[in-house]
Amino acid sequence: MTQQEMVPAELQRNVLIAPVDYIYNLGRAGSVWPTMFGLACCAFEMIVTLTSRYDLARFGMEFMRASPRQTELMIVSGTVTKKMAPQVVRLYDQMPEPKYVLAMGACAISGGPFKAGYNVVPGIDKYLPVDVYVPGCPPRPEGLLDGIFKLHQKMRQETIRTSPWYRKGVEREMPVPEYGPEGLVLPRGEKS
Amino acid sequence: MTTKETFEGLAAKFPQFDLGYLEGKDPAVLVKGENLVDLAQHLREEQDYDYCASITGVDYEDRFEVVYHLYSTTRKGGPVILKVHATRDNPEVPSVVSIWPGADWQEREVWDLMGIRFLGHPDLRRILMWEGFQGYPLRKDFPGMKDEYTFSQTSGDRENE
Numbered sequence: 001m002t003q004q005e006m007v008p009a010e011l012q013r014n015v016l017i018a019p020v021d022y023i024y025n026l027g028r029a030g031s032v033w034p035t036m037f038g039l040a041c042c043a044f045e046m047i048v049t050l051t052s053r054y055d056l057a058r059f060g061m062e063f064m065r066a067s068p069r070q071t072e073l074m075i076v077s078g079t080v081t082k083k084m085a086p087q088v089v090r091l092y093d094q095m096p097e098p099k100y101v102l103a104m105g106a107c108a109i110s111g112g113p114f115k116a117g118y119n120v121v122p123g124i125d126k127y128l129p130v131d132v133y134v135p136g137c138p139p140r141p142e143g144l145l146d147g148i149f150k151l152h153q154k155m156r157q158e159t160i161r162t163s164p165w166y167r168k169g170v171e172r173e174m175p176v177p178e179y180g181p182e183g184l185v186l187p188r189g190e191k192s
Numbered sequence: 193m194t195t196k197e198t199f200e201g202l203a204a205k206f207p208q209f210d211l212g213y214l215e216g217k218d219p220a221v222l223v224k225g226e227n228l229v230d231l232a233q234h235l236r237e238e239q240d241y242d243y244c245a246s247i248t249g250v251d252y253e254d255r256f257e258v259v260y261h262l263y264s265t266t267r268k269g270g271p272v273i274l275k276v277h278a279t280r281d282n283p284e285v286p287s288v289v290s291i292w293p294g295a296d297w298q299e300r301e302v303w304d305l306m307g308i309r310f311l312g313h314p315d316l317r318r319i320l321m322w323e324g325f326q327g328y329p330l331r332k333d334f335p336g337m338k339d340e341y342t343f344s345q346t347s348g349d350r351e352n353e
Contacts (some may be wrong), residue, residue: 079310083322116336118329181326 021159026081027097028072029060029155032148035051035071036064042105049141059148063177068094073151075144076128079107079114080121082184086176089127098165100155102147103130106137109176113137121184128174195219198239198272206231220259220273225285225287228276232260232291240264240270244292247299249306251332256283256308287313305330 007015028110038046050056050064065071068091080088092101103124106112111122124130131154134147164170200222209231212222223231234312235241250257256278261262262269268333276285286294287310299310300319310316318325327334 083320113200179322179324181324 021161024155024160025158025167029152031060032060032073032151032155033063033065034073034075035068036066037091037094038077039080039084039088040105040107042077042108042187044145045138045141046077046104048073049144054141054145055144055145056148059145059152061148065092068092069096071095072098073100073102073148074128075104076108076124076130077104078138079112080124081119082121082179083119085121085127085184086107087123087177088124089174092128093176097172098163099159100131101128102132102134102151104134104136104144104147105139109133111141127177157159169185193269195221195272202231202234205234214275218271218273220275222275222277225276225278228274229288229291231274232288235262235272236291241270242265242266242292243270244288244295244298245271246328247288247295247302249302249330251306251310253332255278255280256306258285258302258308260288282352283308284311285309286311287316289313304328309330 004012006017017103026085038044048054056062068074072095074088074092074095076088101124103109107114108121111120112115114120115122121127132147132151134143136143139147150178156191160166177186179185196213196219199211199219200299202209202221203211206227209227209234210224211231214222234313241264243261243263243265245261246259247261248259250259258276258278260274260276261270262272262274278285281305285308287299289310291298296314297319299313300315300317302308302317303310303313303316304320305328317323321329
């Protein structure tokens with residue numbers, strides 16, 4: 001059946017027939033709500049991205065939700081210290097699926113200039129599955145916007161049929177690292 | 193009042209303390225650990241140095257040094273810099289929390305990162321690192337983390353040679 005046959009003539013100009021994935025992903029990608037937390041100087045570039053000059057709200061992201069249970073994107077904006085890393089992972093575990101992580105800036109990607117330090121996690125991807133990396137020190141707001149567009153692209157390419165979020169056996173929670181005598185250790189000897 | 197004048201006044205008032213004067217861009221008064229609290233009491237009560245702006249630890253490999261920066265908010269005076277030496281094996285310095293309550297967290301930070309014990313501190317716990325962390329990260333002999341960076345040459349590198 002074509003669209004001509006399915007839709008009555010008087011409604012032809014008011015109805016759009018599209019795959020479920022298209023509508024679903026359009027809705028998801030059009031209202032990504034990030035978690036409201038910042039870790040270091042990158043957080044200020046993230047805040048500027050929300051202001052009227054760069055206006056993240058144009059892309060359906062006007063809300064930074066204060067509760068992780070109402071968000072689907074975690075922007076790791078800044079240096080992740082070893083003292084803070086367990087709390088960051090715990091926030092991720094509390095987010096509902098589907099959930100995405102954007103590592104913003106050199107520190108969140110790799111530890112940046114503090115990589116060899118005693119208190120900095122060398123990249124949040126040691127503990128969380130990162131979807132988009134935005135390099136920079138810090139990235140400009142345009143850079144963060146571009147990273148978010150990349151995430152939108154990724155969301156639009158997913159299909160409900162094959163998306164891992166709706167399968168059994170998907171790893172919904174990441175193991176929370178614990179404080180050890182020399183640094184962070186994963187519980188039960190899990191390897192990151 | 194310069195640090196030199198402050199030092200001369202203190203040396204005349206407390207000859208038994210055997211104070212030292214350290215020349216330099218920021219001259220300082222060298223105090224023995226056992227006299228620190230008495231001297232701090234005098235500076236706070238008699239000379240109105242009511243603001244202990246910073247307490248810092250320095251690792252000189254053969255010894256530790258604790259540096260105090262004192263200001264007066266009423267007289268707009270300062271800084272007077274006090275320095276106290278501590279041994280490498282058993283670094284201990286008396287706490288000045290009883291004189292400047294703001295020294296509490298600063299002494300905890302020096303204890304956390306340098307491992308200098310402050311005798312008489314009301315609550316000497318780690319403040320930046322977690323309880324159970326071993327070692328004192330800002331000491332010179334703290335084992336450094338292995339750097340896993342690999343560098344490759346770019347065209348810009350050759351231009352700078």
